[in-house]
Amino acid sequence: MDGSSGDSQPEEFPNLNTPPSSHKSPTQFPGNTSEDSEPFGGIFDHTPASRGSQPPEKSLVGMFEAFLRQQNAHKSERPGIVVFGEPSPLTFALEELQYAERPKLHSASRQIYDETASLGIAAQPPRHLSETDLAYLKAKGAFDYPDEAISDALISAYFERFHPLCSIVEKSQLERDYREQKLPWIILHAVCFIGATFCDDAVIHRSGFKSRFETRQFYYEKAKVLFTVGYHSDKIVLLQAALMLSFFGPHIHSYWNPGSWTGFGVTIAVSLGLHRAATYTYSHFREVTSLLRRVWWNLVIRDAYTSALLGRSFRLNMSLCDTEPLTFEDFECVITCPHEPQADCHCKHPAHYQIQMSKLSLLLRRILISRFGPGESTATVAQLHQLLSDWQSELPESINWDQQTSPLPKFSVIFKIMFHHHVILLHMSKPERVSSPQSQTPCSRGRSTAIAESAASSIASTAITIMTNSALNGFPHELFPAFFLAGIIFYRQWRQSDSDSAEKTRASLDNCLIVLNHAADFWDPANWAVKLFDFLSSSSHDTGGNSRPVSQEELDVPDKLLPATDEVGSGSFNSPMLDVLQTTYAPFDTSTIFDANIPEGLGDIMLMPNFWLPAAEDLQMFPL
Structure with missing residues (x-):
């Protein structure tokens, strides 16, 4: 299994810095010493005491990889990532080895014992790169060390705002390696990139x-060039970096986007065996298995939510994965909590968030497959809605918004928004296929439409809370698509409302747009989301404003129990999409400009790409 294929079969629901002029460069090319460098890039201590008295036995895959390294010791190039999945012929071949006590097939934990320690950023460059590669990396600034004051602030922002939401490194060891300048270059730049995404505006101003x-972009490009040239070969370092870099983009016309970075992460994670429970078996080094499990489940979360945002297929096939769910024992914050072990205090909220988001991501997969998959779903909308309700009812009281009084704690607000985001995806009706204004038909408003509208209102009602009570860039990026979806619901209502209710609906839409507009500074999709609504609103005005009011007779249609689909007309526009986005945010330049050749009348379909495609008989409307 390569992990990059989409979910083609039903899935089981488990239980669950400064500009270049101010930078300094070491005299030597720093980095890990070779392809044999330690895979956690110094994230763990390398003393025998920290690893347990006896290292675990080698796995079959570890033996085979060691054999490959021995066979290729005289060559300059490094071996690539080999994917060992259960259905692979490599698996069947390796299992032909006869041992009295057969070792297990694969263990990612074993690599920590196989590899040598990283010598930090002052080490000699890896042997597998040529002089021209190293010169290219130096010219791109990949070996420029950030100004200490700025990097300190960015590292601090990383741990204060990102690490509680995505705990994919060991905090204490990364902090120590940073002070001792032992971090791999790609991790240093990736962490600074994340810090620049989540830090306060004052840090950006001080950075110059x-x-x-x-x-x-400054730090992203440095980490990206190290990844693409292949400077580092440590698989877990590359996986951590890929997860961090998935928070850049997507920019229109660019194939470097959250989905592609997630795809790289999936390939690496599956090659490490993180998708199978048998990998996490060594109990005498608990920190390693906990970190690997956190990395895996945060990858699962990123895969689900980037796929939902972009309307693309999943990179992971979860039906072939059986990694155990996250528990509190997998998190540092629980171990260091000064309160009573049984107390459900705020110290546990980051662990709650990641545990519950991993569960929600599995529900999201089922919703997307059921609503938008090509085949017939075995799960009904009512069943999926019940699963969402069950998830909410099982939330701990300290983060369950229905069991809290105003003002809601931060994580309660987050889960409230995420819950209603899933409800909208489950119940929002499909737009009508593209048609001419003359052939538009009135919509019928069923129960699912009403549920989706109610969920959108719940999301819009939190806009003031998250804008005034906390730094907006301290919220998870998975939160903001909820305001995008809610905006779509309000736009549809506004288009179909009479004059009495249109003003109220437009105000709710504006609430969502305010959040998206402020989020555009650090959440890249908000830039084109806001521009899309600008385009749709201006096109609505050009074509005569709102659609005609829907009569009461048209609304009084038989109400079926939570129908899987509930058709809503999206309207059709006379204006082509020309260069309406040419005036987008300056830093994005042409990467955010839409293709002027997109056909007329796409309307809502552009907002949810690839979720609803035209039928075969309608394809003649789309010039190729």
Whole structure:
């Protein structure tokens, strides 16, 4: 299994810095010493005491990889990532080995004992790169060490705002390696990129950059070039970096986007065996298995939510994965909590968030497959809605918004928004296929439409809360698509409302747009989301404003129990999409400009790409 295929079969629901001029460069090319460098890039201590008295036995895959390294010791190039999945012929061949006590097939934990320690950023460059590769990396600034004051602030922002939401490194060891300048270059730049994404505006101003985007892009490009040239070969370092870099983009016309970075992460994670429970078996080094499990489940979360946002297929096939769910024992914050072990205190909220988001991501997969998959779903909308309700009812009281009084704690607000985001995806009706204005038909408003509208209102009602009570860039990026979806619901209502209710609906839409507009500084999709609504609103005005009011007779249609689909007309526009986005945010330049050749009348379909495609008989409407 390569992990990159989409979910083609039903899935089981488990239980669950400064500009270049101010940078300094070491005299030597720093980095890990070779392809044999330690896979956690120094994230763990390398003393025998920290690893347990006896290292675990080698796995079959570890033996085979060691054999490959021995056979290729005289060559300059490094071996690539080999994917060992259960259905692979490599698996069947390796299992032909006869041992009295057969070792297990694969263990990612074993690599920590196989590899040598990283010598930090002052080490000699890896042997597998040529002089021209190293010169290219140096010219791109990949070996420029950030200004200490700025990098300190960015590292601090990383741990204060990102790490509680995505705990994919060991905090204490990364902090120590940063102070001792032992971090791999790609991790240093990736962490600074994340810090620039989540830090306060004051840090950006002190850094000397013109904007947050320029700061983020500065560090992103350094980490990206190290990844693409192949400077590092440590699989777990590459996986951690890929997860961090997935928070850049997507930019229109660019194949470097959250989905592609998630795809790289999936390939690496599956090659490590993180998708199978048998990998997490060594109990005498608990920190390693906990970190690997956190990395895996945060990858699962990123895969589900980037796929939902972009309307693309999943990179992971979860039906072939059986990694155990996250528990509190997998998190540092629980171990260091000063309160009573049984107390459900705020210290546990980051662990709650990641545990519950991993569960929600599995529900999201089922919703997307059921609503938008090509085949017939075995799960009904009512069943999926019940699963969502069950998830909410099982939330701990401290983060369950229905069991809290105003003002809601931060994580309660987050889960409230995420819940209603899933409800909208489950119940929002499909737009009508593209048609001419003359052939538009009135919509019928069923129960699912009403549920989706109610969920959108719940999301819009939180806009003031998250805008005033906390730094908006301290919220998870998975939160903001909820305001995008809610905006779609309000736009549809606004288009179909009479004059009495249109103003109220437009105000709710504006609430969502305010959040998206402010989020555009650090959540890239908000830029084109806001521009899309600008385009749709201006096109609505050009074509005569709102659609005709829907009569009461048209609304009084038989109400079926939670129908899987509930058709809503999206309207059709006379204006082509020309260059309406040419005036988008300056840092994005042409990467955010829409193709002027997109056909007329796409309307809502552009908002949810690839979720609803035209029928075969309608394809003649789309010029190829």
